[in-house]
Amino acid sequence: MTTxxxxxFIWGTATSSYQIEGAVNEGGRGETIWDHFCKTTSKIANADNGDTACNHYHRYKEDIQLMKNLNIKSYRFSICWSRILPEGTGKVNPIGLQFYRSIIETLIENDIEPIITLYHWELPQVLQEKGGWENPKIINDFMNYANVIFNEFGDVVKKWITLNEPMVFTYLGYLKGIHAPGIADEISGAKAVHHALLAHGETVKLFRKLYPSEGQIGITLNxxxxxxxxxxxKAQEAAHISDGFTNRMFLDPILKGTYPEDILVIIKQQIQEPSVTNNFTIxxxxxxxxxxxxxIGINYYSAGFVKEGKQKYEVEPVExxxxxxxxGWPVTPEGIYDLLIRIKNDYGNIPLYITENGAAYKDNINEKGEIEDMERIEYLKSHLLMCQKAIADGVNLKGYYLWSFLDNFEWIDGYTKRFGIVYVDFKSQKRLPKKSAYFYKNVIDQNGLSLL
Known part of the structure; x- marks a missing residue:
């Protein structure tokens, strides 16, 4: 029996530029905040960096052929801002444009639909030195970058994502300092959130002006x-607060035109700086x-479980x-169903895509030269079944993009975590599809799951 x-329904896979491309000093590319962060911090596992990563910059044709062999229908990838505008603004780098033009053309030649993420955390370092996402000027800088990309590729690319996971690059990058650029400051975090969402909105307006009757544009939220x-x-109140910071702080302004009032109360008490907090109500x-x-693109990996913290408004995660x-994330497939239903009920039946879903496991090559990643297969199967259940219950889910196509540089975890359905030997750069890759191919071939 097959469901x-x-x-x-669109079956795809996803990557991001810094995590796979490598070639950080080739083709006129400028420095990014992640290049800088890897060089100047001790926060990356094994002092790893993305200098070589999967060497996709030189091996993209091989990688796209692998996608074709697996019957992948769509590929979500991001563009490195610094490959296009090495100084963040100003002169355009034609070598960078040609690189992405070649990827797009190769995808289309292989009947794989490209979907482009404009920003997957790689701010040009030169713009960070001017304040990055804290500086309101970043909004125009991002629009100018987007304008270059839209004008170059808008004739062939029909699906666009403005930002990937603004919660992560603002909270972890500017509020907590765990990710690049490594700033840990409440005011910085608040400014970054608002400016990122404004950049998203202005870029959508620009896209509508350029392409009033064709193409689609959205945003990806974790x-x-x-x-x-x-x-x-008390635990229920903690869950509501946690939901506010994780979900409503981004869904509400984008889809309802207002930040959640209960979260603004907390922010205003924590940041007693009206020149910053008043921006949330303009x-x-x-x-x-x-x-x-x-x-809306949804990146989903796991649900959260919380209790009340020791301080007022503090929330503590519970294992x-x-x-x-x-x-270390719990496997909670029911969470993806609950999330999809909740968005439908609370925000209307907007088209949705799962733009990332997958799992990291310790993959080992067996004596047959295969990787039998059965845990990953079970993870994918359980989540896909919940996606299908949500569709049956009226959710307007249009597609699924598995994270990730390749094992890659996993940010502060370096190369210690493998999310790919294709194994990468980072020394030899050899690719080896895992059993999960063939499982996914079978799902795509059948447009469903075999329950036998």
Whole structure:
């Protein structure tokens, strides 16, 4: 017995530029905040960096042929801003444009639809030195960059994503200092959130001006249901706060034109700086942020479980007794169903894509030269079944992009975590499809899952 997905459902896979490209000093590319962060911090596992990564810059044709062999229908990838504008603004680098033009043409030749993410965390370092996402000037800088890309590739690329996971690059990059650029400051984090969402809205307006009747544009958010770890009022309140910072802080302004009031109360108490916090209620800004979009991309890996912290408004994560991936994240497929249903109920039936979903496990090559990653297969199967259940219950889910196509540079975890359905030997750069790759090919071939 095979459970079928809708006939027009899109089956894809995803990567990001810094995680796979390498060639950081080739083709006129400028320095990014992740290049700088890897060189200047001790926060990366094994002092790894993305200098070579998967060498996709030189091996993209081989990688796209692998996608074709697996019957991948669509490929979501990001563009490195610094390959196009090495100084962040100003002179355009034709070598960078040609690199991405070649990728797009190769994809189309192989009947694989490209979907481009404009920003997957790689801010040009020169712009960071001017304040990065804290500086309101970044909004125009991002629009100018987007304008170059739209004008270059808008004739052939029809699906666009403005930002990938603004919560991560603002919270972890500017509020907590865990990711690049490594700033740990509440005011910096608040500014970065608002400016990132404004840049998204202005870029959507630009896209509509350039392509009023064709193409689609949206944003990708990392979302997760937040469950109380125990059946108490305090745990439920903690879950609501956690949901506010994780989900509503981004969904509400984009889809409702307002930040969540309960979270603004907390932010204003933590940041007693009206010149910053008042920005969250500026009507003109909220109208820009809530420009109509064609879809929301959802990156989902795991649900959260929380309880009340020791301080007022503090929330503490709770480790639940459940199977975990190599990232230490609990395997919670029911969370993706709850999330999809919740978005439909709370925000209307906007088209949705799962733009990332997958799992890291310790993959080992067996004596037959194969990687039998059965845990990953079970993870994917359980989540796909929940996606299908959500569709049956009326969710407007249009496609699924598995993360990741290749094992790659996993940010502060360096090369210690493998998410790929294709194994990469980072020394030899040899590619080896895992059993999960063939599982996914079978899902695509059948447009569904075999339950036998």
């Amino acid at each position: 079928k997905f809708p006939k027009d 979302l997760a249901p937040m469950y109380p770890s125990e059946d108490t009022i 009507e003109k800004d909220l109208k820009t942020i809530s420009q109509p979009i064609d879809f 639940m007794d459940a199977p975990k991936t190599d990232m």
